[in-house]
């Protein structure tokens with residue numbers, strides 16, 4: 001009997017497993033594939049994800065594998081510099097191959113004690129009042145108290161639950177792969193530059209070891225479960241560029257579409273959905289993996305609280321209440337960005353106008369804060385602007401705040417030196433520091449780094465400790 005079974009060891013599942021292990025939850029991750037994905041998709045980790053990784057002491061481990069870029073040019077690929085003084089100690093983009101980030105997160109989860117079983121998929125689920133029975137491909141049946149479907153856009157768990165996935169189907173599809181080429185580099189560069197004026201997305205770029213990364217629009221929308229062939233690439237290159245550049249010897253071939261969908265519900269009883277299983281959208285702006293990792297951060301401590309027995313009644317439902325609107329907003333911004341990439345005169349005129357508007361610092365900042373997810377403010381009710389927002393990595397007497405959040409507990413950051421976390425001290429740390437870099441007397445942070453309370457009054461603090469951390473232990 002496990003506490004939680006996670007279907008899928010992608011970035012979302014691996015991150016969730018690690019978050020649950022911080023609280024001693026018995027976790028099994030079931031992954032359909034026998035080996036981690038071999039295709040190298042470079043993804044961008046945005047500011048909020050970098051902050052979360054720093055909060056768990058993982059960033060230093062991940063940084064050497066990636067490449068830092070300015071936090072700019074994300075929105076519809078409109079080239080503008082990063083806004084001035086972006087409010088984060090991690091104000092950059094980290095470009096990193098997806099298999100590397102998944103591998104590091106899986107390794108971290110295993111170090112913390114998560115079990116990962118590869119080569120078997122979840123094919124059946126049945127839930128009752130006590131737990132969930134999970135059936136795997138080989139017929140084995142496992143039992144857990146909760147199941148989380150982190151099994152990607154085609155999620156079996158979501159389908160088995162019968163959760164609706166409304167939205168728009170794919171209208172276009174893009175082929176993506178790595179292969180060798182026969183044509184000289186200069187000739188490729190000249191042709192690609194000419195074509196990119198009209199075709200989004202299209203590129204052939206050296207990817208190291210004599211291999212080129214090739215991206216080309218597909219002939220139409222097909223069944224994405226089937227991998228494309230080298231002939232598909234050759235034919236599309238010839239159609240669009242007039243030559244197939246002599247491509248041969250593929251390393252891997254893949255395809256992706258621009259379907260945009262959001263699950264109706266993130267929870268049905270003891271089964272929850274996170275990451276691409278709950279939302280899909282085109283990769284413009286590079287937000288999907290970031291969104292999934294941030295789902296995992298929001299869900300992990302709440303699910304752990306239920307399993308440890310101290311969760312307030314409605315805590316688990318705040319997962320959907322907080323994360324569903326965030327995903328809806330990401331879907332909307334990708335819809336807007338896709339329109340801005342259209343070569344039609346109308347969208348191109350709007351693009352020119354937005355390009356002008358982005359010279360206004362507030363506009364540029366708003367868009368970057370949206371894509372990097374540092375602008376998120378959860379609705380925790382009336383209160384100061386900081387309530388519901390994430391707190392940056394402010395300076396405290398021990399160094400930096402995020403260095404104190406590695407264990408995934410709550411934290412009272414107290415400049416008044418007269419408050420206490422009392423009977424919640426088994427779940428919430430208390431740091432008294434009159435010099436902390438805050439312009440409010442005191443903040444209560446949830447384990448995901450969002451501000452759950454701002455004030456200086458013990459009675460009000462106790463109410464909010466109860467709201468987020470349940471009944472005091474004594």
Ligand SMILES: Cc1cc2nc3c(=O)[nH]c(=O)nc-3n(C[C@H](O)[C@H](O)[C@H](O)COP(=O)(O)OP(=O)(O)OC[C@H]3O[C@@H](n4cnc5c(N)ncnc54)[C@H](O)[C@@H]3O)c2cc1C
Pocket residue numbers: 007008009010011012013030031032033041042043044045098120121122123150151152153155156157176256274275276277283285286287288289290291292
């Ligand atoms: C071209 C491209 C570029 C992108 N660039 C970015 C970017 O720059 N930044 C960004 O944030 N995002 C980017 N994304 C999106 C990102 O890749 C996804 O959002 C991310 O992989 C979602 O992670 P996940 O863990 O939720 O799902 P997945 O990565 O799909 O992982 C799901 C896992 O579940 C497993 N699985 C499936 N079914 C079962 C089952 N029944 N039982 C057990 N296991 C199962 C799968 O094998 C897989 O390992 C990009 C996507 C594309 C296509």
